[in-house]
Amino acid sequence: MIHDVVHHFYATAREDPVIGPVFRAHVPDAQWHHHLARIETFWCSTLLGTRTYDGRPMPKHLAIPELSDVHFRRWLALFRHTVEMLCPPKTAQLFVARSERIAEAFRINIAMHRKKDLVFHAPLTREPYP
Template sequence: MTNTETQVPLARFGISAVEIARVVAVFYARVRSHEVLGPVFAAHVADWPEHEDKIARFWRNAILREKSYSGNPMREHVSRPDVKAEHFPLWLGLFHDVLRTELPERTALQWGALADRIGEGFRTGIVAMRQPKDQPPKLF
């Protein structure tokens, strides 16, 4: 039987929902103790298990195509003035560290590449959406 016959979406790379949940949990444990990111997240996350579940659904949607996440993460980030473009390199660095410690090298690289694209999109979006309308665009 093929994936088409069973209606099972193809994964972009080999990872399980359990592995995604573990990476998300380890990542947010490190975020909470991070000197820069910790206070920013603490100001907006009241229920860590709920947040981690939501973000795990985001990643399962992005990687496994589960369609288990609905939301607008760009709007969530842009609407919080204390979330700044310069936080994304810190976020990505920490995320890559967790990927390298929790996953096989190839899987960590694949998920890391996806995270880089998404993170850069958020960073760029924040810069563009918060920029005064009468100024030339900032491209980096």
């Protein structure tokens, strides 16, 4: 199921007009297959506790200067739609809850890295599926 979610979601995300350009700019076509395998391992570790993922995704995301809340909202909307379409309800809820926590952690780390004031850093609002 994780394989199906990852491959379906990223195929959609790569073509999305908001987040697709970011993916295409930072993950070249030649590395796309490897990237999907790493993301699949990440989700297996995150959801199933396999401990097979040994990467550090934060530095790669910190290096994307154009990454903003617009991108996180769209990523979450597409991801939520994908898991609700492909997974049983309880599994989809787990995916969604985990993805939202990850997105918030990334946002906070990116904001700190960019030396933004976190006092007024409101949580992401949910964007409807386009």
